[in-house]
Amino acid sequence: MATRRTNPKKPESWLLLIYKVPSDSSRARVAVWRELKRLGGFYVQQAVCVLPDREELRAGMEKVRARVTELGGSSVFLTLNDVEDDVREQFIEGFRDQSAKEYAEIVEECDTKFVKEIEFERFRENYTFEEAEEIRQDLEKLRRWLAKVEGRDWMGADGKDLARTKVADCERLLEEFEADVYERTQGEA
Structure with missing residues (x-):
């Protein structure tokens, strides 16, 4: 069941970046794309990215x-203040869809990798501190990932509550595994 999103205040203005990097370097294109995605940018079309107008995002842009420029390209950076309602809704829905997909990826990571890893270690009876520590690091990666997605979910996407629940479930599973590791290894100290 999808969680109903809240309706955050719609941005009054938007940051728009139109850029061009040399076509002979896919490395340059990927570097710029990666940085804009890290900021949470929504691509309206190729090499045209939009973000809500926020001070920290302006600095990132x-x-x-x-x-x-460093990569030998060029760019135009605009602040859009008078955006038609249908365009504003396109931007908002684009951001919501983008964040919802990221939440779904976190849920999938929890269900397919994290849970399966613990099940596999139980099957192998690999109850070691080292294994528990490795799985704890995976949990920390999930937490950081969720925090990043929540930090760029400006439009209240569906899926946040489910992603939080799944990460909490992973934590509970790990705590149970760690308790089993402790019980099985306490005599080895």
Whole structure:
């Protein structure tokens, strides 16, 4: 069951970056794309990215522009203040869809990799501190990932509550596994 999203305040203005990097370097294109995705940018079309107008995002866009220039490219950076309602809704839905997909990926990671890893270690009876520590690191990666997605979910996407629940379930499974590791190894100290 999907969780109903809240309706956060719709942005009054938007940051738009149009850029071009040399076509002979896929490495440059990927570098710029990765930086914009890390910021949470929504691609309206190829090499045209939009973000809500926020001070920290404006600073991030300026860094991306510097990177584009460094890579031998060019860019145009605009603040859009008077956006038609249908365009504004396209942006908002684009951001919501983008965040919802990321939440779904976290849920999938929990269900397919994390849970299966613990099940596999139980099957192998690999109750070691080292294995528990390795799985704990995987949990920390999931937590950081969820925090990043929540940090760029400006439009209230579906899926956040489920992703939080799944990460909490992973934590509970790990705690149970760690308790079993402790019980099985306490005599080895």
